[in-house]
Amino acid sequence: MSHSMSNEEEHTTHNQENNTENITTEEQTQETTQEESQVEQKIEKKIYPVSEILYEVAQISTILIVGKLDPDPAERIPAEPFYGYFFTNLAKRVTSQIPTLAVALIQNQMTLCINPNFWKEDLDNFRFKLGGIKHEILHLVFDHVMTSMRWSNKRLFNVAADLVVNQFIPRNQLIDGVVLLESFPELKLLPFESSQYYYNRLMELYQECSICKNGEKDDNVSWQNLQKFLGDGSDSQEKHIYWEDIQKLSEAERQALRNQQKKNMRKIIKGSKLPGNFPNEFREDIENFDVTQKPQLHWKDILKVFASNSSRTYIKNTLKRPSKRYGTSPGIKIAKKQKILVAIDTSGSIDQDQLAKFFEQVYHIWRQGVEVHVAECDTEIGRTYTYKGKLLPNMTGGGGTDFNDPIKYANDKYKPDAMIYFTDGYGDIPYEKPKCKMIWILSNNYAASPEEMANFPGKKMYMPG
Numbered sequence: 001m002s003h004s005m006s007n008e009e010e011h012t013t014h015n016q017e018n019n020t021e022n023i024t025t026e027e028q029t030q031e032t033t034q035e036e037s038q039v040e041q042k043i044e045k046k047i048y049p050v051s052e053i054l055y056e057v058a059q060i061s062t063i064l065i066v067g068k069l070d071p072d073p074a075e076r077i078p079a080e081p082f083y084g085y086f087f088t089n090l091a092k093r094v095t096s097q098i099p100t101l102a103v104a105l106i107q108n109q110m111t112l113c114i115n116p117n118f119w120k121e122d123l124d125n126f127r128f129k130l131g132g133i134k135h136e137i138l139h140l141v142f143d144h145v146m147t148s149m150r151w152s153n154k155r156l157f158n159v160a161a162d163l164v165v166n167q168f169i170p171r172n173q174l175i176d177g178v179v180l181l182e183s184f185p186e187l188k189l190l191p192f193e194s195s196q197y198y199y200n201r202l203m204e205l206y207q208e209c210s211i212c213k214n215g216e217k218d219d220n221v222s223w224q225n226l227q228k229f230l231g232d233g234s235d236s237q238e239k240h241i242y243w244e245d246i247q248k249l250s251e252a253e254r255q256a257l258r259n260q261q262k263k264n265m266r267k268i269i270k271g272s273k274l275p276g277n278f279p280n281e282f283r284e285d286i287e288n289f290d291v292t293q294k295p296q297l298h299w300k301d302i303l304k305v306f307a308s309n310s311s312r313t314y315i316k317n318t319l320k321r322p323s324k325r326y327g328t329s330p331g332i333k334i335a336k337k338q339k340i341l342v343a344i345d346t347s348g349s350i351d352q353d354q355l356a357k358f359f360e361q362v363y364h365i366w367r368q369g370v371e372v373h374v375a376e377c378d379t380e381i382g383r384t385y386t387y388k389g390k391l392l393p394n395m396t397g398g399g400g401t402d403f404n405d406p407i408k409y410a411n412d413k414y415k416p417d418a419m420i421y422f423t424d425g426y427g428d429i430p431y432e433k434p435k436c437k438m439i440w441i442l443s444n445n446y447a448a449s450p451e452e453m454a455n456f457p458g459k460k461m462y463m464p465g
């Protein structure tokens with residue numbers, strides 16, 4: 001994380017009385033950033049108890065989920081369960097280390113950071129609080145956070161992304177000074193277009209105007225506003241300063257995070273409808289989302305081969321009182337549950353892209369209902385863990401290659417029905433002989449040839465694509 005306002009007084013209220021799920025109070029980290037120069041320093045700052053902020057956060061959740069009734073029709077707020085459930089499921093943190101609101105990755109979790117003074121003083125009406133929260137949620141929904149590195153001019157993309165999301169928020173929920181279509185009157189921007197469209201249009205304006213002679217474009221409101229938004233932007237509703245941290249993640253980590261996020265979103269959508277004015281492409285993307293692409297290998301069939309002589313069983317129903325003699329009750333359905341050891345070659349020759357593809361396959365193996373145990377290995381096993389649908393951060397590895405350790409681990413410790421080794425195949429033929437069935441899944445690029453793999457024990461398959 002590269003952020004902070006170190007020359008700002010820290011006044012964290014460590015009020016730990018909140019039991020609210022997903023909420024943590026800030027930790028004091030002492031890091032610096034170039035952002036800090038752009039943030040207006042408030043010398044005299046009022047201190048708000050974190051518990052007070054959290055109480056209001058909880059209130060906002062409730063309003064989003066059930067709406068707000070008021071004798072005055074103008075004060076009524078309709079229920080917006082999609083935002084409500086999303087917000088409830090989002091980790092939150094109250095911290096003065098960010099100037100406004102921001103989505104950040106903290107402890108491997110997408111987290112909404114809330115500056116207490118901004119929350120109380122700038123978002124000084126609960127409508128603005130609603131708007132601010134929706135703004136952040138929409139950035140996540142539209143995948144702006146994860147994709148911002150694709151754009152050559154990231155600041156321009158920030159403006160384009162804000163243009164997209166603010167259109168979905170009622171005007172009376174937005175504070176003054178935020179990016180709106182009207183901010184660019186000369187461009188006559190079409191509503192509800194993609195961030196690509198707005199980015200392109202803003203880029204045209206940027207290229208045209210940034211080479212203008214002094215004064216030539218002074219009367220161009222769009223250009224003036226664009227400069228303002230690209231500049232300090234301190235009156236903006238929030239900042240995107242954390243997005244860059246997310247860009248620094250490896251492709252595998254980012255992919256895992258994104259899958260997690262989309263899965264959550266689908267869960268939320270099952271319980272509540274998407275807002276009616278959502279663009280269809282996003283609706284379809286989310287509603288039809290089936291974790292990344294289709295599996296490239298037919299794991300169902302591959303695992304069937306392994307299963308044929310597997311004798312392992314597990315009991316499908318949970319037993320209240322197992323029979324002393326047989327360990328099960330009669331009539332209980334017994335199903336086969338395969339134990340699969342997945343070894344992942346994490347040596348230096350495997351790049352992040354390849355690892356991401358490996359883990360995508362691991363996910364599909366796991367989806368077949370088998371027990372998956374992962375062993376990360378370069379010259380020796382870095383760590384092993386039971387896979388539960390997502391990979392663990394901080395992958396071990398990066399060294400040379402030796403295939404023996406996982407085979408030994410399978411033989412002596414885990415004793416799986418089958419072992420699947422993901423690798424590029426570059427390493428010596430292992431001297432350890434697997435006692436279980438074994439299959440080598442070779443990466444699609446620059447992997448060892450079938451001839452080179454010929455004397456490896458077990459089957460060999462190449463990842464397609």
Ligand SMILES: [Zn+2]
Binds near residue numbers: 135
């Ligand atoms: Zn934004």
